[in-house]
Amino acid sequence: MILDSKIPAGPLAEKWTKHKFNSKLVNPANKRKYDIIVVGTGLAGASAAASLAELGYNVKAFTFHDSPRRAHSIAAQGGINAAKNYQNDGDSVFRLFYDTIKGGDYRAREGNVYRLAEVSVKIIDQCVAQGVPFAREYGGLLANRSFGGAQVSRTFYARGQTGQQLLLGAYSALSRQVANGKVKLYPRSEMMDVVMIDGHARGIVTRNLITGAVETHAAHAVLLCTGGYGNVFFLSTNAMGCNVTAAWRAHKRGAYFANPCFTQIHPTCIPVSGDHQSKLTLMSESLRNDGRVWVPASKENSEKLRKGLIKVSDLKEEDRDYFLERKYPSFGNLVPRDVASRNAKEVCDDGRGVNETGEAVFLDFRDAIKRDSKAVIESKYGNLFDMYKQITGEDPYEGPMMIYPAVHYTMGGLWVDYNLMTTIPGLYCLGEANFSDHGANRLGASALMQGLADGYFVIPYTIGDYLAQTPPKKVDENHPEFAKVAQEVKNRVSQLLNINGKKTVDFFHKKLGKIMWNQCGMARTAEGLKQAKAEIKALKKDFWADVKVLGTNEELNLSLEKAHRVADFIELGELMIDDALNRNESCGGHFRVEYQTPEGEALRDDENYAYVAAWKYVGEDQEEELYKEPLEFENVKLTQRSYK
Amino acid sequence: MQLTLKIWRQKNASDKGGFATYPVNHVSKDMSFLEMLDVLNEELTEKGEDPVHFDHDCREGICGTCSLYINGKPHGPLQTTTCQLHMRSFNDGETITIEPWRAKAFPVLKDLVVDRGALDRIIQAGGYVNVNTGGVPDANEIPIPKTIAELAMDAAQCIGCGACVAACKNASAMLFTSAKVSQLALLPQGRVERKTRAEKMVAQMDSEGFGACTNTGACEAECPKGISITNIARMNREYFSAVISSDNL
Ligand SMILES: Cc1cc2nc3c(=O)[nH]c(=O)nc-3n(C[C@H](O)[C@H](O)[C@H](O)COP(=O)(O)OP(=O)(O)OC[C@H]3O[C@@H](n4cnc5c(N)ncnc54)[C@H](O)[C@@H]3O)c2cc1C
Numbered sequence: 001m002i003l004d005s006k007i008p009a010g011p012l013a014e015k016w017t018k019h020k021f022n023s024k025l026v027n028p029a030n031k032r033k034y035d036i037i038v039v040g041t042g043l044a045g046a047s048a049a050a051s052l053a054e055l056g057y058n059v060k061a062f063t064f065h066d067s068p069r070r071a072h073s074i075a076a077q078g079g080i081n082a083a084k085n086y087q088n089d090g091d092s093v094f095r096l097f098y099d100t101i102k103g104g105d106y107r108a109r110e111g112n113v114y115r116l117a118e119v120s121v122k123i124i125d126q127c128v129a130q131g132v133p134f135a136r137e138y139g140g141l142l143a144n145r146s147f148g149g150a151q152v153s154r155t156f157y158a159r160g161q162t163g164q165q166l167l168l169g170a171y172s173a174l175s176r177q178v179a180n181g182k183v184k185l186y187p188r189s190e191m192m193d194v195v196m197i198d199g200h201a202r203g204i205v206t207r208n209l210i211t212g213a214v215e216t217h218a219a220h221a222v223l224l225c226t227g228g229y230g231n232v233f234f235l236s237t238n239a240m241g242c243n244v245t246a247a248w249r250a251h252k253r254g255a256y257f258a259n260p261c262f263t264q265i266h267p268t269c270i271p272v273s274g275d276h277q278s279k280l281t282l283m284s285e286s287l288r289n290d291g292r293v294w295v296p297a298s299k300e301n302s303e304k305l306r307k308g309l310i311k312v313s314d315l316k317e318e319d320r321d322y323f324l325e326r327k328y329p330s331f332g333n334l335v336p337r338d339v340a341s342r343n344a345k346e347v348c349d350d351g352r353g354v355n356e357t358g359e360a361v362f363l364d365f366r367d368a369i370k371r372d373s374k375a376v377i378e379s380k381y382g383n384l385f386d387m388y389k390q391i392t393g394e395d396p397y398e399g400p401m402m403i404y405p406a407v408h409y410t411m412g413g414l415w416v417d418y419n420l421m422t423t424i425p426g427l428y429c430l431g432e433a434n435f436s437d438h439g440a441n442r443l444g445a446s447a448l449m450q451g452l453a454d455g456y457f458v459i460p461y462t463i464g465d466y467l468a469q470t471p472p473k474k475v476d477e478n479h480p481e482f483a484k485v486a487q488e489v490k491n492r493v494s495q496l497l498n499i500n501g502k503k504t505v506d507f508f509h510k511k512l513g514k515i516m517w518n519q520c521g522m523a524r525t526a527e528g529l530k531q532a533k534a535e536i537k538a539l540k541k542d543f544w545a546d547v548k549v550l551g552t553n554e555e556l557n558l559s560l561e562k563a564h565r566v567a568d569f570i571e572l573g574e575l576m577i578d579d580a581l582n583r584n585e586s587c588g589g590h591f592r593v594e595y596q597t598p599e600g601e602a603l604r605d606d607e608n609y610a611y612v613a614a615w616k617y618v619g620e621d622q623e624e625e626l627y628k629e630p631l632e633f634e635n636v637k638l639t640q641r642s643y644k
Numbered sequence: 645m646q647l648t649l650k651i652w653r654q655k656n657a658s659d660k661g662g663f664a665t666y667p668v669n670h671v672s673k674d675m676s677f678l679e680m681l682d683v684l685n686e687e688l689t690e691k692g693e694d695p696v697h698f699d700h701d702c703r704e705g706i707c708g709t710c711s712l713y714i715n716g717k718p719h720g721p722l723q724t725t726t727c728q729l730h731m732r733s734f735n736d737g738e739t740i741t742i743e744p745w746r747a748k749a750f751p752v753l754k755d756l757v758v759d760r761g762a763l764d765r766i767i768q769a770g771g772y773v774n775v776n777t778g779g780v781p782d783a784n785e786i787p788i789p790k791t792i793a794e795l796a797m798d799a800a801q802c803i804g805c806g807a808c809v810a811a812c813k814n815a816s817a818m819l820f821t822s823a824k825v826s827q828l829a830l831l832p833q834g835r836v837e838r839k840t841r842a843e844k845m846v847a848q849m850d851s852e853g854f855g856a857c858t859n860t861g862a863c864e865a866e867c868p869k870g871i872s873i874t875n876i877a878r879m880n881r882e883y884f885s886a887v888i889s890s891d892n893l
């Protein structure tokens with residue numbers, strides 16, 4: 001199979017307009033004859049479900065949460081980018097496009113990214129119209145800040161709760177369509193598999209999480225908006241429920257998985273405090289606008305600090321190494337996430353970490369408070385400072401915060417073409433779950449933008465092209481495929497319940513997480529990856545022989561829910577390793593120790609690896625097949641990223 | 645730390661339910677309350693006993709999924725969410741009682757998990773601005789005074805956890821409902837429909853079986869997001885002016 005990205009021909013700035021014009025339309029009177037399933041109600045899913053229902057399609061929306069408003073998008077703090085250029089500081093659609101391509105280390109498609117930048121401006125208009133209370137200036141107009149590696153102020157925000165406010169906006173649009181009868185909502189329903197008829201996605205099988213009932217749902221198209229898979233690492237900034245199951249099940253039915261090893265490690269998280277830890281908490285990156293990152297210049301001082309022999313205040317200016325400012329004078333503390341994370345790891349590996357475990361660096365507001373006053377800093381970051389204090393018991397107004405990188409976002413995901421369709425006709429993938437726009441590293445405040453772009457402004461156009469070529473006849477739920485897949489789901493449930501092993505599901509999840517973090521985390525080597533692959537294979541065997549899943553199917557059963565998810569994470573973990581091993585270069589969040597510049601920066605190999613790696617599932621315990629989609633750059637010149 | 649937990653166990657919605665007592669050892673002060681329950685659940689699972697079911701997701705105090713009525717208070721002793729409560733707020737040797745939210749409109753599904761779908765239905769009744777995707781004006785064409793935007797944001801911060809209902813002796817959902825009504829009534833985008841919105845949302849709230857508000861202020865005192873009861877006063881104004889000059893005739 002040749003991967004056709006379906007990027008329209010023609011000049012970059014005209015591609016999307018042309019494509020919209022060339023896409024087929026569904027006659028307005030016919031729209032109500034089409035059923036669309038949307039799995040996931042985060043930014044991508046809620047915006048898509050609402051917009052499609054507004055157009056007249058019948059939508060069924062599924063979420064494993066008890067309410068659509070709980071989706072993980074709610075937790076996004078910092079903000080959302082848009083090329084509005086309200087600040088008159090030189091921003092433009094082209095600049096946002098350029099920054100995103102460069103930030104992604106030239107591993108994303110030009111056409112997709114340009115479209116993202118182009119529709120970004122409409123997202124802000126839409127959200128404001130819904131009543132999203134973005135931050136404002138005294139004159140009543142919208143406020144912006146600069147965020148995560150951008151040299152212009154293009155980030156819109158709502159205190160430290162931008163994701164919450166955007167999701168509640170999309171949720172309100174969704175709720176309105178529920179009230180209108182155009183969306184039927186299925187909370188606490190987990191999608192377990194995709195149903196295919198004649199090679200097209202025509203429905204899903206779900207498990208009702210309260211009753212255990214395995215149900216089938218038919219439709220003319222299925223949209224997966226199921227979020228990222230960062231929890232493959234066990235510890236991450238993702239919510240506890242985030243998982244890969246929906247995407248993985250689709251993968252096993254024929255949807256290719258692209259760039260699975262591209263994961264983002266976020267530099268500003270609260271460090272791990274002990275074995276009991278269940279998740280890691282992100283401290284918004286906006287803190288890097290005012291906070292300065294440092295460690296002691298000498299190992300001796302770091303050690304004394306760790307042992308409590310000296311206090312932070314004992315360290316004079318010349319004893320401190322503001323390593324980001326030193327190494328990257330023009331970007332300083334605002335270098336992209338992958339660069340900031342790697343440097344933090346480096347100084348800690350060098351023995352200069354500052355907490356008990358040696359895995360933490362300082363993020364210091366002393367100078368900002370001196371310059372701007374405590375009140376100003378409080379008004380910008382008050383809730384984040386409070387959160388830090390609540391979790392660690394320490395007051396960041398008094399002394400510096402401690403931070404360390406943690407898994408945060410997954411750029412990889414199901415392969416989609418320009419229409420957001422996977423390699424399975426009729427199956428679409430939106431939001432963090434797809435691989436599309438961020439290349440090998442995502443810029444801050446761009447995930448919210450992408451989720452809403454996909455849902456509000458891309459899918460409503462592109463899905464029409466497919467549906468217009470699909471007869472509006474109802475999809476028959478009595479087709480034998482539905483019963484067959486439902487039976488397979490039931491079999492898997494009984495298989496898990498009947499293992500009756502000795503080890504808990506969390507035991508396996510933690511073990512997988514350790515393997516992934518150590519060998520497929522911030523620094524990867526061929527040797528380590530090969531070892532990890534063997535360990536994961538063994539872990540999988542052990543899981544299916546010795547996991548303990550209690551209770552029955554016919555009840556709310558948390559360990560059963562988790563067991564399904566962890567089983568899929570284990571398989572995904574192996575594919576991530578394969579992908580990392582295949583990519584003999586360093587780019588963005590993928591850092592292969594063997595491939596670095598003399599200064600220790602990521603060294604790309606554009607000649608051999610300027611492609612999207614899309615993996616095809618071929619069968620249980622078989623090596624997946626690799627398909628390459630070459631990336632063509634006509635509008636930007638590939639350069640070594642430099643933030644010096 | 646060593647603790648004794650008295651936890652409400654209930655197999656499903658039709659089960660009567662009752663308290664069970666569990667000792668937990670190996671609790672550190674840095675654990676969050678939910679991590680402490682994770683420890684208990686791992687122990688129970690290893691022994692082959694059904695783990696205690698509770699709702700949670702973000703563990704960052706923002707998704708509103710976690711609940712728990714701890715020692716007679718929703719979300720426990722601090723004015724925060726249960727997931728943001730740490731064991732340093734408790735003493736070694738203490739007995740902690742953990743119950744689900746108790747309200748007619750929040751039926752218990754299992755153990756500590758309740759159904760808060762009624763809150764979604766209140767929003768569905770009118771907690772939105774009637775605009776479709778596309779065709780809206782440029783964002784800066786709607787200037788909004790900073791003070792008003794801030795007030796709207798104060799109200800918009802509600803996480804839909806339901807602690808206000810659990811705290812109220814009448815199990816009233818006024819604080820939750822008023823937060824959304826206020827946010828949209830304050831903003832020009834929402835003003836157009838302010839009358840019908842207040843009427844519809846209040847009607848839905850009543851039909852879900854939430855109680856009346858008698859101004860005891862327990863909701864505000866327990867709300868983890870500091871939603872103020874001035875929102876209730878604002879909603880009452882909206883509601884009464886709507887009823888007097890209703891567009892819903
Ligand atoms: C702490 C944190 C802070 C962040 N801050 C920012 C920021 O400031 N700016 C920014 O741009 N990005 C930020 N991000 C990233 C961004 O929030 C996410 O990438 C984005 O919100 C993902 O949205 P989504 O709609 O794709 O998925 P999600 O919001 O994760 O939604 C997934 C949905 O799918 C459902 N689901 C999943 N699997 C199934 C299944 N099998 N069956 C049924 N339903 C299912 C879930 O119930 C949920 O409704 C942050 C991320 C984190 C972790």
Ligand code: SF4
Binds near residue numbers: 804807819
């Ligand atoms: S008003 Fe407060 S207590 Fe009530 S649901 Fe909202 S956040 Fe929770």
Ligand code: FES
Binds near residue numbers: 699700701706707726
């Ligand atoms: S788990 Fe999300 S608010 Fe507590």
